[in-house]
Amino acid sequence: MQISSKFTIGVHLLAVIDYLGEDEKVTSNVLAGSIGVNPVIVRNVMGNLKEAGLISISQGRSGIALAKKPDQITFYDVYKAVDSVNDDGLFHFHENPNPECPIGKNIHKAMDSKLDRVQKCMEDEMRQITLADVMTDIQSELKKD
Amino acid sequence: MQISSKFTIGVHLLAVIDYLGEDEKVTSNVLAGSIGVNPVIVRNVMGNLKEAGLISISQGRSGIALAKKPDQITFYDVYKAVDSVNDDGLFHFHENPNPECPIGKNIHKAMDSKLDRVQKCMEDEMRQITLADVMTDIQSELKKD
């Protein structure tokens, strides 16, 4: 199992928007070219990021721009924006434990809070990482040339 | 996306084995009955847990038993045993970033260590939770009746 690539696509997207800034025209086709996926996928992710208030999109001969500063955009924001994990949570619980069995009857209650704790731990860590951190690392790679 | 139910099945499995202990005969059919899934799934998970050294299985008119004490079996052990997450990691990275693009060329390098950090955080939290914790909660639910 893996978290959908929509998440990494989202971060990549934001990085390109930040990098090309207001100088160059950024379109879903340009982005799709850099990311290496279909433009429709990009437009969908763009829509998610827009709904979440991370970017602004003006139609027509368009302009896409960050709606927040890079250090105000965290991995968690992107992760939530693109619905990386559904409402049932990170862990898929088997759906039919036997209520006639003392374990089956209570396993859900006994595990849920623990699984939530694990998921929350992961999400809290994602809140610590920002787009600015990614840009810093990209810049320092670029300087090596 | 969600982590396969094989993980929760694995924990459920261990809980039943611990609960029914050495008194009653525990078979894949009994387990499947409590868990509410097909016996073959149970046997596969059993195999995983056996390989990982968490349970012992003797064939024939069989006996299944925990190979460690409940407080020595963590969620992480089960999670690893059933291959909840493949070797590529928790996050599925888009596979064809454009090497001609300054961002596409470096996005992988810039994000990998951060994603690893997130995953490791989750796994560390799982190491803190044991089968014994689950059994404690189940027991206290049972006492409510």
Place this chain on the structure above:
DNA sequence: CCGCCTGTAATATACCACATTACAGGCAAA
């Protein structure tokens, strides 16, 4: 030796991620 149980392969099904085509609608520039 008989019967129950595990190990495992083969097959089916349903769902999901991602790709692709197509087109309607909007904004901006000319």
Place this chain on the structure above:
DNA sequence: TTTGCCTGTAATGTGGTATATTACAGGCGG
């Protein structure tokens, strides 16, 4: 205001994966 690019989105295809199910070979204990 018209034209052309671009976004929003629906419809469809496809491959991969999770789980179910049937079937059977092999092993151990009674």
